[in-house]
Amino acid sequence: MKVKKIIAPTMAEAMKKVSEELGQDAVILNSRVVRDGGVFGFFTKKKFEVIAALDQSPNTIKQSKTLKPIQKTVEVNNPNEFVPFSFEAPINKPQNDMNQKNQNDQSHLIGEMKELKSMLTTLQKQQNGEEILPPQLENIKDDLFEQDVLPSIIEKIVNEIRPRMALQSNQVSDEQIHSWMKDLILDLISNFDFGHRHDEIKYVNVVGPTGVGKTTTLAKIGAEAVLKYRKKVAFITTDTYRIAAIDQLKTYATILNVPIEVCYNLEDFKAAKEKFLNYDLVLIDTSGRNFRDAIYVEELKKIIDFSELETYLVLAVTSKYKDMRKIFDQFHSIPIKKVVFSKIDETESYGSILNFIVEKQIGVAYLTNGQNVPDDIVEGSPSKIYSILSKEVAYE
Incomplete structure (x- = not known):
């Protein structure tokens, strides 16, 4: 042959x-x-x-x-x-x-x-001259690669599991490997700040590129605060570049029966903050622009006072990972507290979520998987991240 x-x-x-x-x-x-x-x-x-x-x-x-x-x-x-x-x-x-x-x-x-x-x-x-791995471990490596997990993270996971298998003469069940995988991934990401502290945070600002779902995400957070936690909520928008975006947020504000202010400059923003001083949660929307342009980040700082704000960067999981990195790096002058990953339902590859958390040493506030308000949003957590990843990395 x-x-x-x-x-x-x-x-x-x-x-x-x-x-x-x-x-x-x-x-x-x-x-x-x-x-x-x-x-x-x-x-x-x-x-x-x-x-x-x-x-x-x-x-x-x-x-x-x-x-x-x-x-x-x-x-x-x-x-x-x-x-x-x-x-x-x-x-x-x-x-x-x-x-x-x-x-x-x-x-x-x-x-x-x-x-x-x-x-x-x-x-x-x-x-x-390559190292020969046991078949089960080779499968893990291939599955993580298909999920677009970074080679450095794959190597770390493989190097942790292999000696454990060797101690048992490689006679290990798929269930045991699955358990090791879960523990290792959770150890990689558990030290970061996840979720949203509903009783501590008053001002939440979302930023991100065009089309990632910032306004819809903000509406979901507002709906959750009003309907689930009975919070007194208000909206502020600085997205004056798109009339449709203002109308969209105004529609959500009307449905939730909460006030909204449109700000064109830093003075408008400070006045809006003063107006909503007695509110439990103030959600701030920004315009989606080309964030590869560092000048736009500086323009944001002319409109928004980032002190006392908790800023969430919204990123679509469908984006290229190198673009996600670039967007994050452009915000070096703005304190990004956490990330919101959107469009979970529009892809079958979730490795970029794990990559981003590990590389950028940052937690996840929310995960969104659709357009429905107030549904299709969950708070981020290490266990939730693993459950999303394991839908595609199956060992059973």
């Missing part, structure tokens, strides 16, 4: 190379996304790796006139990974016999491909 590994920028190009180098009878053993290039593990480029094989033995059954090629898809690695293969079946066989034969062929082929894949992976790592 001739085995060939193909790496290409797209799956279509990879399949074309397989066809050119091995021919139309080649079998795809495995396909996956790999990362290439970059600096210190970051800014890598996505490529597609395909491992294909061609049976060159003289006993290979050739296609005849009584045989009809049938294309099937076999689940190999996980529920999201499928590999195509072809086999031949006599067209004059009864349908039930054919189905049974196909199922047997598939089961046998799947077993062979899994075994071959494992052998190829181990051989490749040995040739590259």
Whole structure:
């Protein structure tokens, strides 16, 4: 059997190379996304790796006139990974016999491909001088990588779990590994400030780029304070760049029966704060602009007095992680107390949440997962972060 590994920028190009180098009878053993290039593990480029094989033995059954090629898809690695293969079946066989034969062929082929894949992976790592991990630990590493968790965090988790497995001669259940994973991730993030202190904080200011859901998030926090905690709430908005944003917040204020003030400069802001001096909670909205421009942060400081405020940075989980970093770094002159992660429901990758907490050493005030007010918002906590992450990193 001739085995060939193909790496290409797209799956279509990879399949074309397989066809050119091995021919139309080649079998795809495995396909996956790999990362290439970059600096210190970051800014890598996505490529597609395909491992294909061609049976060159003289006993290979050739296609005849009584045989009809049938294309099937076999689940190999996980529920999201499928590999195509072809086999031949006599067209004059009864349908039930054919189905049974196909199922047997598939089961046998799947077993062979899994075994071959494992052998190829181990051989490749040995040739590259890489450390060979137990299969369960390799699965953890792959799952975290698929979640876009940073390589440094993955390495830390793997290095913590491996000696624990070794102490038990690698005879460890998936449940035990799941428990270790949870403890390790919670240890990484539990020392930061999470949630919202409802009885201590009077002024909450939200900032963030355009389209992350700042105004809707502010309305959800206000609704929670009014309906759940019976607080006396008021709104202030400095988002005078968009009339629609002012109207949106005014609509929420009307529904909740709370006052709202529109501020165009620092004097207006100070007057609004004085007006709402006797309120339990004052929520402040800001305009969404291009936060890659540091000048805008300075403009904010001309409108808002950030003293006595608790500022939350709203970030969409759907954003690129490098952009999230850049946005946070632009606020070096403004004290960001916590982060609000929005659009949890619009992605299947949550590694950026863990990355951000660990790298920026900051807690999470709220998590939002939809547009419904007052629903679709929960206070942040280490256990909540882990539960979100573990929806995709499954070991059971």
